[in-house]
Amino acid sequence: MRNARDKGARGKGIGLGLAAWLAGILFFLPIAWMVLTSFHSEEDAATNPPSLAAPLTLDGYRDFFGTGGGASPWPSLINSTVASLASTLLVLVLALPAAYALSLRPVKKWTDVLFFFLSTKMLPVVAGLLPIYLFAKNTGMLDNIWLLVLLYTSMNLPIAVWMMQSFLAEVPKPVIEAAQIDGARLPTILTRVVAPIALPGIAATSLICFIFSWNELLFARVLTGVVAQTAPVFLTGFITSQGLFLAKVCAASLVISLPVLAAGFAAQDKLVQGLSLGAVK
Template sequence: MTAVTLAPPPALRRAKRRSAALGLLAWLVGIVFVLPVLWMVLTSLHSESNAATNPPSLGAPLTLDAYREFFGATGGANPWPALINSLTASLISTLLVLLLALPAAYALSIRPVRKWTDVLFFFLSTKMMPVVAGLLPIYLFAKSAGLLDNVWLLIILYTSMNLPIAVWMMQSFLSDVPGSLIEAAQIDGARLPVILARVVAPIAGPGIAATALICFIFSWNELLFARVLTGVVAQTAPVFLTGFVTSQGLFLAKVCAASTVISLPVLVAGFAAQDKLVQGLSLGAVK
């Protein structure tokens, strides 16, 4: 007896072809987005003469001279204070945002207030004002308060700038926390800080991780306020990077090396938390 193999129905074949086409499109889009980063890294490994050739020389010898110059091996500016300032401002502001956004999102989701949608819209509307519109008042206030060139001023600004979007995101994540668990914790005598730390935070962990990563990236990449409000003591990494573009010319390999080093913390954080980021953002999208 010969076995008879049934051909898959046309709908299933079309679905497979559509899935393959979408997968190929996703790979192509990913390659398009990754190519500039790879090009920047490759250019940073070339000498200035090879990096400035047109068309670029892909087979040029690789060297670490641009990285040595960036880290001050040839007597240039020391980048470590700027990197430490960026790391300090980004980490502390992100921690403050989480500490403030978690109870606020709890109040708007698990224990909703009246007209909570209006409250969320008000939070988000604060992000609609152009940043440059508030630059002069903030500068005058910082000058009168003696806070210019102070990293704590940046921490306060970054916290206030990221708090609305953090509350908006975490409200959606915390809506999935079962109310029965919170009621059981309250029956056992747990107070609000214990409930937030031991009940809400573990369940909403992916959403909290996604929110923290986005706030960290926003703080690390911020340039306008850091450029205007800082000088030498509180200078951040993006401001330090702009110092490589001088009237003497654009040293492409050195700029690419500096951009690679300054982008590395964000890339490492995103790669380390990519599963939590995708899970958290997908959860928010479903909600």
């Protein structure tokens, strides 16, 4: 009987493993196809069915980086980097004390506070686009990268507070009490006691906020022009009235995705630890 159960459990594990591999391959295939297409010429990329044995070329990447006479992507990439990093840093500065108050030193009706943070995400972004545009126009902040920093901060702050509240709830309270007995004040407790313990959760929150900011398109498309143009907006410039340049778009998409992929790969251990830290045990 026990051998039969072991065989059944082993067979179930093998089946789940195969299903996981199949799902991973299905998710990876579009990315692999995009990488392959980025190294094809426009003529080969537009063939139907597409040719796997087509000759490889770097023309798509030359066009993206402007070596062929096109616009340079570096200002847009720098704008995206500034907006994403600055907004993520500002989110952490604001979310850490808020999450501390909602978890380790809970305020009255803290569940209502969390619900309020969540309710701010229920409004469709496009519904607030017109008043934000009018505000930016009247204050002279159109095509300003710092306006995007403020918008991305407000957009990611509710998510960051929700995530970090669950992470900070796992921090042992006796450690904080010991720091208070030693005379540590709140800023010292947050930076030297809470932050190192909750570092995996903070890293996971930072990565998610960075990805959301880097990928944001609607605000950047409407509120920026040339000076504060971000990388996703620059990417849409490859779709013109002359048609869709598939190879160029694939090359541009791959290059623009590299910072997010690199950040996720570098922080993958912290991301896994952070997501498991806030899990329900």
